[in-house]
Amino acid sequence: MTMGDETPVTTLILPVLIRPILCELEKQDVSASQTLRSALTKAEASHPGLTYDLVVGILRKGDLTVDMNESILRLQGAVSDTDVEYRLSRSEDAFQELNRKSAALKRILSRIPDEITDRKPFLETIKEIASAIKKLLDAVNEVSAFIPGSTGKQSLEQRKREFVKYSKRFSNTLKEYFKEGHNTRQWRMVKN
Incomplete structure (x- = not known):
């Protein structure tokens, strides 16, 4: 899967993996979090799959093996019912x-x-x-x-x-x- 491929996993990286990280960052630096959120959202809208490619690239660079499908599946179950971005x-x-x-x-x-x-x-x-x-x-x-x-x-x-x-x-x-x-x-x- 690469940029442009729209599969359930590629479309879920930003909302399920990246946004919760940005919410945590927001507790420390609101401006940085909002800037990153805006930039990544615009980039993903223009180039679907970009955040997937970004995450996969980081994992490769760190020489980490992660099953993205399994990880996204698990993370989706952990999303709070009150998280307004998903409601x-x-x-x-x-x-x-x-x-x-x-x-x-x-x-x-x-x-x-x-x-x-x-x-x-x-x-x-x-x-x-x-x-x-x-x-x-x-x-x-x-x-x-x-x-x-x-x-x-x-x-x-x-x-x-x-x-x-x-x-x-x-x-x-x-x-x-x-x-x-x-x-x-x-x-x-x-x-x-």
Whole structure:
């Protein structure tokens, strides 16, 4: 993956890995944190995947081996429910319910690295994931009633289709993982 590749991992580096670091920096130097946040956000918007490449470059330079997929999965589960950067700000119940369903799914997904090697608990986790995805999609459908105009609704539908596509790919990869047995190579594919 490199700059320009838009995969779930590349798009999550800035919000899940970098922004929490910048929040910590903000406690020591507000100006530096805000300057970095603004610069990285603009750079990522202009060149998707830039922050991913930056992090991978730092890891290589430090001669560190980190599974980015697993790390991002774990970090997403640790994001606070009150972190406003990850929440919809609309006050209507439908939007707040969507926030709750999204956070619940992220917490369940973050357990995958710890549970995938133990088949029975992991199968239960898969059921929880499927249920959480259904509830999240139901919440998205509720939110669509609040979106004015056809352009906004089309954009929401497009995002929903992308989410469903990635969910199906995830599900199919898990099926292959269990069909092949607990194979490390397959686990790496699950996380992609």
